[in-house]
């Protein structure tokens with residue numbers, strides 16, 4: 483009995499130490515970044531040296547294409563800042579400057595209405611050429627988020643933006659997990675106002691989630707019924723890729739997401755692509 487208690491006590495201590503170390507790393511990274519690098523916000527036109535990045539985003543990210551020029555400049559500035567603070571690691575894939583740019587653009591798209599857009603909790607993004615295996619799981623993964631970083635299959639990420647109206651976008655899905663992942667690690671890893679609004683999102687989402695768990699139909703993909711974390715990530719995919727359908731069928735949820743993310747994809751859809 484004493485041995486069992488000792489083992490349980492030791493493992494709890496280990497979990498606590500890992501948690502404390504991760505929190506320390508997070509706080510330190512944020513402190514260094516904030517002291518060395520001013521906010522990239524501000525207005526201004528696109529810089530000439532961004533021409534290639536602008537072309538790639540305009541070609542492959544339909545959300546970016548719909549922004550006006552001022553917002554494209556602001557978006558690109560955020561993408562450059564996001565990339566600077568992330569380390570991209572490639573698995574079975576040749577490095578290509580377009581890869582970090584497009585992956586960073588998925589994060590910036592999700593957080594474009596928020597002040598805190600850098601997903602500071604993570605400093606590494608692992609990109610695999612295609613779907614990959616994780617430990618004992620039988621199914622291959624298209625993406626996932628863990629303490630070690632954000633993981634994505636490049637094939638699936640790229641396809642997600644090529645087919646931008648089917649409600650499946652692994653880039654937005656994993657960035658949605660990454661955005662709320664910090665909430666599990668402590669209060670300071672998520673903006674206070676975001677945490678408050680996330681409670682309103684949970685209130686709006688819960689009846690739909692419960693209905694799906696009981697086998698009910700929804701405009702959201704059935705994967706949303708797996709657990710509430712997946713509901714959140716799937717709802718983000720629908721929010722950006724099927725906003726008319728989501729707003730029509732689930733207006734309360736759609737309004738809560740507009741409030742939470744401080745943006746409305748439907749407003750962008752009225753802007754003519756450049």
Ligand SMILES: [Zn+2]
Pocket residue numbers: 655659711712715
């Ligand atoms: Zn997921």
